[in-house]
Amino acid sequence: MTSTAHDRSESRPDRPGSGVSRRRRARKGEGERLRTEILDAVAELLAEKGHKDAVSIRAVAERVGVSPPAIYLHFSDKDELFYQCCRAGFEELSRRLEEAIDGAGSALERLQRMGRAYIGYALERGVQYQVLMTSIPPESVSPESLRDDPGLRAFALLVDTIQEGIDAGEFRDDLGAVPLAVAVWATVHGTVMLLLSKQAAEEVSSPVMPRLPSADMVVDAVLALVRSGVVENR
Amino acid sequence: MTSTAHDRSESRPDRPGSGVSRRRRARKGEGERLRTEILDAVAELLAEKGHKDAVSIRAVAERVGVSPPAIYLHFSDKDELFYQCCRAGFEELSRRLEEAIDGAGSALERLQRMGRAYIGYALERGVQYQVLMTSIPPESVSPESLRDDPGLRAFALLVDTIQEGIDAGEFRDDLGAVPLAVAVWATVHGTVMLLLSKQAAEEVSSPVMPRLPSADMVVDAVLALVRSGVVENR
DNA sequence: GGAGATAACTTATCGGTGTTTAGTTATGTT
DNA sequence: AACATAACTAAACACCGATAAGTTATCTCC
Numbered sequence: 001m002t003s004t005a006h007d008r009s010e011s012r013p014d015r016p017g018s019g020v021s022r023r024r025r026a027r028k029g030e031g032e033r034l035r036t037e038i039l040d041a042v043a044e045l046l047a048e049k050g051h052k053d054a055v056s057i058r059a060v061a062e063r064v065g066v067s068p069p070a071i072y073l074h075f076s077d078k079d080e081l082f083y084q085c086c087r088a089g090f091e092e093l094s095r096r097l098e099e100a101i102d103g104a105g106s107a108l109e110r111l112q113r114m115g116r117a118y119i120g121y122a123l124e125r126g127v128q129y130q131v132l133m134t135s136i137p138p139e140s141v142s143p144e145s146l147r148d149d150p151g152l153r154a155f156a157l158l159v160d161t162i163q164e165g166i167d168a169g170e171f172r173d174d175l176g177a178v179p180l181a182v183a184v185w186a187t188v189h190g191t192v193m194l195l196l197s198k199q200a201a202e203e204v205s206s207p208v209m210p211r212l213p214s215a216d217m218v219v220d221a222v223l224a225l226v227r228s229g230v231v232e233n234r
Numbered sequence: 235m236t237s238t239a240h241d242r243s244e245s246r247p248d249r250p251g252s253g254v255s256r257r258r259r260a261r262k263g264e265g266e267r268l269r270t271e272i273l274d275a276v277a278e279l280l281a282e283k284g285h286k287d288a289v290s291i292r293a294v295a296e297r298v299g300v301s302p303p304a305i306y307l308h309f310s311d312k313d314e315l316f317y318q319c320c321r322a323g324f325e326e327l328s329r330r331l332e333e334a335i336d337g338a339g340s341a342l343e344r345l346q347r348m349g350r351a352y353i354g355y356a357l358e359r360g361v362q363y364q365v366l367m368t369s370i371p372p373e374s375v376s377p378e379s380l381r382d383d384p385g386l387r388a389f390a391l392l393v394d395t396i397q398e399g400i401d402a403g404e405f406r407d408d409l410g411a412v413p414l415a416v417a418v419w420a421t422v423h424g425t426v427m428l429l430l431s432k433q434a435a436e437e438v439s440s441p442v443m444p445r446l447p448s449a450d451m452v453v454d455a456v457l458a459l460v461r462s463g464v465v466e467n468r
Numbered sequence: 469g470g471a472g473a474t475a476a477c478t479t480a481t482c483g484g485t486g487t488t489t490a491g492t493t494a495t496g497t498t
Numbered sequence: 499a500a501c502a503t504a505a506c507t508a509a510a511c512a513c514c515g516a517t518a519a520g521t522t523a524t525c526t527c528c
Contacts, residue, residue, distance in 0.1 A: 028495050028504055053287065056485060067507050069488080078486065111464065133427075134368065136435045137442050146441055155444045165464065172458075172467040179447050179455035180464060182428070183421075186456055190424020193367075194416070201370050207380055208371050210389045213413050221413035222420055224406075228463035230345065230399065230414060233406040262475055262524050291515060301478050303517080312515065 023065035035074040037064050042085040046127050050200060052082060076140040083141065086125075086132035090150040093121050097157050107165030112223050114161060115188050118154075119219055122192040130196055133189070158185060184226055191222045257299035269308040271298050276319040280361045284434060286316060310374040317375060320359075320366035324384040327355050331391050341399030346457050348395060349422050352388075353453055356426040364430055367423070392419060418460055425456045 026033050041063040045055040057078055061068040075081040100113035122129040137146060159181040165171035171180070195218060201209045212218060260267050275297040279289040291312055295302040309315040334347035356363040371380060393415045399405035405414070429452060435443045446452060 025494065025505060031505060034505085057487085058485070068486085069508090070506060072487070073505075108465065130368070133431065134364070136431070136438055136440050139438075143441070149442055151442065152444055162464070170466060171464045172462070174467050175455045175458055176447075179451050180459065182446055182452050183425075183455040183459040184464065186424040186428045186452070187417075187421045187459065188424070189428055190420040190422070190426075191417075193427055194420045194423060197367065197370075204370055204373075206370050207377070208383055208385065210386055212416055213410075217413050218416050218420070221409045221417040224409055225414070225417040225421065225460065226463055228406070228465050229459065229461045230396070230405045230418065231342065231462050232404060233408050259476060259523065265476060268476085290513080292513080302515085303479090304477060306516070307476075 031073075034064070034066065034070065038066075038071060038074060038081070039085045039088055042081060043128065046082075046085070046131070050127055050203070052127070052131050055082075057081070077138065079135070079138040080140045082131055083135060083137050086128040087137075087150070089125075090132070093118070094150050094153045094157065096121055097154055101157060101161055107161060107168055107170045108227060110161055111165065111184070112227070114158065115184070115223050115226065116219065118188050119192055119195075119222075122188075123195060123215070126196060126199075129192060133193075155181065155185065187222060187226055191218060194218075265307070268298070268300065268304065272300075272305060272308060272315070273319045273322055276315060277362065280316075280319070280365070284361055284437070286361070286365050289316075291315070311372065313369070313372040314374045316365060317369060317371050320362040321371075321384070323359075324366070327352070328384050328387045328391065330355055331388055335391060335395055341395060341402055341404045342461060344395055345399065345418070346461070348392065349418070349457050349460065350453065352422050353426055353429075353456075356422075357429060357449070360430060360433075363426060367427075389415065389419065421456060421460055425452060428452075 023037075038060060041060050042055065045059055045063065046052065049055050057071055058068050060081075061071055064070075071081065075084065096117045097114050100117045101110050103110070103113065105113075125132075132151075159177050162171060162181045162184070163177040166173050166177055166180075175183075194212075195215050198209050198212050213221075257271075272294060275294050276289065279293055279297065280286065283289050291305055292302050294315075295305055298304075305315065309318065330351045331348050334351040335344050337344070337347065339347075359366075366385075393411055396405060396415045396418070397411040400407050400411055400414075409417075428446075429449050432443045432446050447455075
């Protein structure tokens, strides 16, 4: 047979007996270990490449030390893989938002803390936030896991806080809690997306983005805008 | 030569009866005609599929009635093709923003008209807006065409309007015109991105997005928020 | 009108991608 | 030691973006 085994000389150092570079096969019960290893590899590669399309399933498999089809033992397709990766850890967002709410202070102060927490966490997540927010979850993810989506819980927290502010006579009551919450959400979401774009553009030194102020300054301005709008300072 | 002109039996080429199975080759001077036909096809497919990754160069070529490599006579790669497609027509945005500015009224009224014009235009553009704002322009596009990017011009218009509002004592002066402009931009940008996500999720009836109010209601709330913030109505 | 020149394409092909099918191998159980 | 099966791998398929090399139609000039 005309050794079609492999003619790629670049990375094929391991004989089955050497036991050096390949990952040890998981034991019988712990097949789930691979799942988290895959998710970690995706997160790594996503952060390195900065873009979803630049990360291939083959690259993920190679980083984990496994063959590409092994991925499909845990994820139905690439979309679900990336969705699950970006979604994982977003319970942390609800946690931080609750933490921001819990402290003392007026509803406005709580709202501002929530805003800072949201933006800070999203910027930490970077590409993962972008991917999660710009993709609709694939059909393969179970409906019940969607029902308690961290994003939905976070939005509920926001609505609650705003409703409290309205009830306390602290926030305006002419729009309704939900529309106002959506508006606030849109604001912080747009801030994150803009800052991430700016960040990505700067890494390639592309002059498309206007010269924006520092992230801190932008966040301060946004929160001030959420507080009292553009109108004359009072 | 054994006419290998077309042995593709998989997909019917075009109307066999109408005599035009393939596109007529352009005449010597008018090679540029293909360029706009390609851009139109990309825009069509983008709107149909709703997602950039779902549109292949081969599909574009087939729609135009041309072979895939013909695309590369006018665009250096896929990124540039999609960038140019989404960027084309965005001069219209600056035009509409100027129109919104020109009318009578306070700086606030002009700003609100700008906001409505921006959001309206971006929602009309849909996927094209999303693609344009989430991708950094490829290196193949010329720097001088980047210098007068419609996005940059639009942002300058926004800064000007806000500066006028500040000078007139109508807008707050504690943040500076540029940070305030960025904050306003982030708000409308986030609104657009959110509404587009909602729209896309509804087309697949996915329950991830919170049940949002209608687009009109959201836009009204956002503009009200930009005006005077969340604080108690005055 | 014929002979180049060349603009406007096409055919064929390459390496890479997501995904599926059909195995193979290691582990736990009896 | 034999079996069952969890945890994988090898090979292949169809498609993709992109390139190199060839072909064909149009224009120009005599």
